[in-house]
Amino acid sequence: MKTKKWLKRGLTGVLAMTMALGMVACGSSSGQTGESPDSGKGNADVTGKIMIYTSMYNDIIENMKVELKKEFPNLEVDFFQGGTGTLQSKVAAEKDSGKLGCDILMVAEQSYAMELKEQGMLHPHIFPDADKLAFEYDKEGYWYPVRSLNMVLAYNPEKYKEAEVPHTMKDFAEDEKYKGDLSMTDPLTSGSSYCSMVGLMDKYGDGYFKSLGHQDVTLESGANAIAKLETGEIRSAMILEESILKKQEEEQSPLTVIYPEDGSVPVPSPIMIVDAKYSANNNIRAAEALQEYFLSPAGQRLIIKGWMYGVRTDMEEHPYHSKTLTEMMKNTIPVDYEKCLKQRDAIRALIQKEIKN
Numbered sequence: 001m002k003t004k005k006w007l008k009r010g011l012t013g014v015l016a017m018t019m020a021l022g023m024v025a026c027g028s029s030s031g032q033t034g035e036s037p038d039s040g041k042g043n044a045d046v047t048g049k050i051m052i053y054t055s056m057y058n059d060i061i062e063n064m065k066v067e068l069k070k071e072f073p074n075l076e077v078d079f080f081q082g083g084t085g086t087l088q089s090k091v092a093a094e095k096d097s098g099k100l101g102c103d104i105l106m107v108a109e110q111s112y113a114m115e116l117k118e119q120g121m122l123h124p125h126i127f128p129d130a131d132k133l134a135f136e137y138d139k140e141g142y143w144y145p146v147r148s149l150n151m152v153l154a155y156n157p158e159k160y161k162e163a164e165v166p167h168t169m170k171d172f173a174e175d176e177k178y179k180g181d182l183s184m185t186d187p188l189t190s191g192s193s194y195c196s197m198v199g200l201m202d203k204y205g206d207g208y209f210k211s212l213g214h215q216d217v218t219l220e221s222g223a224n225a226i227a228k229l230e231t232g233e234i235r236s237a238m239i240l241e242e243s244i245l246k247k248q249e250e251e252q253s254p255l256t257v258i259y260p261e262d263g264s265v266p267v268p269s270p271i272m273i274v275d276a277k278y279s280a281n282n283n284i285r286a287a288e289a290l291q292e293y294f295l296s297p298a299g300q301r302l303i304i305k306g307w308m309y310g311v312r313t314d315m316e317e318h319p320y321h322s323k324t325l326t327e328m329m330k331n332t333i334p335v336d337y338e339k340c341l342k343q344r345d346a347i348r349a350l351i352q353k354e355i356k357n
Contacts, residue, residue: 034104043293049076050290053091054106054149055084055191060306066342067302071293074284084108084191095121102279103287106271106294108191110136110338112142113270123273125288127295134325135268136312136337145268146294148309150241150328151196153258157308159232163209166236168262169200169333173211184212184238187351188217192240196265198347200236203262209354216250219356229255240308241322249307249320259323263333270313271295 009326041230054061063078068077082090084107094100107113115121135145136256153172154167166172171183187193189279195317200208218225218234225237226247241264252327273287274280299315300310307319309328318324340347 003211029052043072043259043289044074046072046286046289046290046325047074049078050104050179050283050285050286051280052077052079052104052106052290053087053102053104054079055108056085056106056306056308058083063305064184064302068290068293071298072095072290073292083189084112085189087111089273091116092228095119095278098278099280101280102273103279103281103283104290105273105274106326107231108144108269109195109267109337109340110143110147110270111195111337111344113138113192113272114337114341116272117142119276122285123275123279123284124275125291127292129295129312131286132312132314133295134311134329141271144189144291144295145311146271146299147269147303147306148311148325149192149267149269150309151192151238151259151265151267152241152244153236154229154238154244155258156232156237156254157256159229160235160256164260167258167260169260169265170204170262171236172236172260173200173204173208173215176215178215178236180216181235182215182220182237183220183225183234185222185225185240187349188219188356190222192267192269194267194351195240195267195335195337195340196333196350197237198340199333201347202335202336202339206350226255235250240336242319245307245308245320245322257322259328259331261331263331264328265333265335266309266328267335305340323351 022264058081060083065077080102087107091100120144121141126141127144130137130144133145134147137144153166166178172178185193187197192242197209222239222243225234226243228234229237241257244255244257246256271291273284273291276282276284297315300312300315304310304317304319307324309319310317316324
């Protein structure tokens with residue numbers, strides 16, 4: 001009896017092992033040996049719709065849509081793109097109606113996130129890996145940095161020698177040999193440019209704006225500045241690094257970044273979830289899942305692929321042809337975001353008076 005029982009158990013074990021090996025073999029033949037962390041199956045139960053308002057480039061958004069569909073196969077994610085100024089106006093108008101057209105906001109600078117929190121328009125969500133973020137975040141979970149923009153200088157070496165262009169933010173504004181040959185993104189429409197101006201004003205004083213005006217600096221879109229750099233109409237632009245890196249990688253453009261000797265201006269840009277009361281689709285669960293994904297290594301790689309810096313200290317990746325985040329942060333001009341918020345009207349009026357043309 002004992003022998004028969006032992007044989008039965010042994011045959012059962014062999015049969016189970018054979019079946020298991022057969023399943024592994026079948027999985028290997030199809031190239032699927034297990035569930036990939038990027039397969040999207042982990043978020044297959046996230047459903048419904050989400051609308052995101054963002055200031056990211058449209059082509060970056062289109063690339064993101066492809067990856068988001070893989071990660072969230074049963075969630076419909078749409079984007080509305082616009083500059084931070086445009087999005088602020090849109091949100092203000094929609095708020096008056098009692099409902100926003102979005103569920104998530106990804107704008108250029110954090111003072112706007114601070115403002116929306118004060119107004120009770122955001123939903124708090126604790127991100128478990130917040131201690132890995134390189135920049136300030138809201139400790140109550142109302143907003144987190146999701147990407148970092150970097151304000152630098154740029155020029156075209158096919159039109160000007162390196163010695164013929166400014167290498168500091170101070171010279172950009174004060175060295176008269178560059179007068180009339182300069183461009184920068186309009187701080188009245190661009191959140192990243194506005195915050196950069198606050199940082200530069202704190203470093204060099206209110207007279208920095210007057211100096212920019214005296215230099216006849218043209219305020220315009222980044223796209224216009226790039227076109228003028230390419231033709232040689234201007235010799236230098238104060239511009240987001242991502243705009244130049246994008247041209248370099250996609251078009252092999254000669255346009256070149258100069259990391260200012262007195263510091264570039266990093267602008268960590270937040271992601272925030274709209275409170276259910278104002279949310280377009282009232283899909284808080286999906287919004288939380290998306291926020292966590294964008295802050296995860298996989299989501300951060302989408303950011304970095306879009307020529308922006310990631311915000312995690314545990315990642316080595318960096319944008320095409322750029323410095324690492326650690327290297328970039330060694331020489332920067334800080335921004336007081338409380339000042340950006342509390343003194344916004346006065347600072348914008350000063351910009352309008354001294355620089356706007």
